[in-house]
Amino acid sequence: MARREISEINAGSMADIAFLLLIFFLVTTTMDTDGGLIRRLPPPPDSEATPPDKINQRNIFEILVNQNDQLLVEGEYIQVTELRAKAKEFIKSNPNYPSVADESNASYPNMPEFRIEEVPVLGNVLVSKQIISLQNDNGTSYEMYIKVQNELVAAYNEIRNEFAMNKFGKSYSELVQQSESSESIAEKAEAVKKIFPQRISEAEPKKIGGN
Amino acid sequence: MSKFRKKGKKSQPAVNTASLPDIVFMLLFFFMVTTKMRETTLKVINVTPKATEIEKLEKKSLVSYIYIGKPIKALQGAFGTAPRIQLNDAFKTKEDIFQFVEMERNKRVEVERNLVTWSLKVDQKTKMGIVTEVKQELRKANALKINYSSKKTDKIVN
Numbered sequence: 001m002a003r004r005e006i007s008e009i010n011a012g013s014m015a016d017i018a019f020l021l022l023i024f025f026l027v028t029t030t031m032d033t034d035g036g037l038i039r040r041l042p043p044p045p046d047s048e049a050t051p052p053d054k055i056n057q058r059n060i061f062e063i064l065v066n067q068n069d070q071l072l073v074e075g076e077y078i079q080v081t082e083l084r085a086k087a088k089e090f091i092k093s094n095p096n097y098p099s100v101a102d103e104s105n106a107s108y109p110n111m112p113e114f115r116i117e118e119v120p121v122l123g124n125v126l127v128s129k130q131i132i133s134l135q136n137d138n139g140t141s142y143e144m145y146i147k148v149q150n151e152l153v154a155a156y157n158e159i160r161n162e163f164a165m166n167k168f169g170k171s172y173s174e175l176v177q178q179s180e181s182s183e184s185i186a187e188k189a190e191a192v193k194k195i196f197p198q199r200i201s202e203a204e205p206k207k208i209g210g211n
Numbered sequence: 212m213s214k215f216r217k218k219g220k221k222s223q224p225a226v227n228t229a230s231l232p233d234i235v236f237m238l239l240f241f242f243m244v245t246t247k248m249r250e251t252t253l254k255v256i257n258v259t260p261k262a263t264e265i266e267k268l269e270k271k272s273l274v275s276y277i278y279i280g281k282p283i284k285a286l287q288g289a290f291g292t293a294p295r296i297q298l299n300d301a302f303k304t305k306e307d308i309f310q311f312v313e314m315e316r317n318k319r320v321e322v323e324r325n326l327v328t329w330s331l332k333v334d335q336k337t338k339m340g341i342v343t344e345v346k347q348e349l350r351k352a353n354a355l356k357i358n359y360s361s362k363k364t365d366k367i368v369n
Contacts, residue, residue: 011232012228022239025242031246033268034267034268034276034358035267035268036266036358036361037262037265037358044350044351081367136343138339138343139340140339141336141339142335142339142342143260145339145342146261146335150264150361157264
């Protein structure tokens with residue numbers, strides 16, 4: 001049998017083929033990572049459920065947004081940029097927190113009361129009964145709505161960070177980041193979260209007037 | 212005897228392109244790994260608002276999208292300019308959301324069905340009316356974990 005020499009395959013067009021594939025993938029795929037404000041909706045209204053206990057007015061931080069994107073916070077007309085500071089003040093309940101002994105928070109009658117709660121690592125501490133209530137109009141723009149939501153989340157995050165910094169020498173976001181590596185850090189993060197729980201309640205939508 | 216040879220007509224050797232396919236393949240694999248397939252064609256104008264406190268959605272496979280906004284220019288003749296809901300590739304009404312939720316759930320493995328995040332991609336100029344309606348529908352369908360899709364920014368301006 002005569003041995004035939006096999007000629008080498010011409011690989012010159014390989015680059016062209018690869019380029020073709022590359023361009024195909026560049027066109028059909030996207031790279032954007034989606035992110036945003038993560039929220040939990042309340043479960044669907046249950047007609048048989050008993051109406052919740054009445055909440056003391058001083059524990060509620062009321063935010064109203066009207067159709068002209070104006071804010072009414074606790075009966076006061078303010079700008080969105082002022083909201084964060086106001087919300088922070090309210091969430092803390094008492095500017096001297098945590099060195100407060102008074103559960104009823106008598107020295108600040110317009111701020112929420114405290115209750116004693118057991119928290120990991122720190123034991124029994126005073127936890128504010130704060131609730132933020134947000135109500136918007138059907139005509140409010142989505143942009144404004146997100147701004148308000150964002151400011152509220154920012155207020156919670158800042159307070160948690162400051163508190164964690166004081167107590168543990170690390171900000172809350174650092175604690176959360178490192179919580180996977182160590183159990184004790186995860187517990188600390190949990191404690192901060194329990195002391196300042198995110199309670200943003202959105203009122204059931206009401207339809208008022210036309211449009 | 213000259214040390215300097217005259218540069219005659221002798222052409223330079225061609226650049227070796229043998230490694231070109233390797234380079235291109237490398238790029239190709241990079242893009243295949245880092246990107247994901249475009250699933251829907253947007254039929255609505257969709258500029259999400261900006262926010263500072265953004266959390267990233269971890270698992271892409273566990274996210275379903277709901278788009279809300281005005282129809283794009285090319286479709287405004289047929290559909291008008293009122294904001295609409297887009298599910299997958301078509302305009303839908305809010306009554307279709309319940310079914311959409313069920314369908315999206317059934318696409319996933321049983322254990323993951325309750326972990327789906329519903330990402331609302333809403334145009335920033337939309338009014339809250341339609342968004343609230345969608346949220347109520349999601350509540351009815353027991354799809355409670357939602358995400359208001361927004362872009363990262365450093366500062367909120369008034």
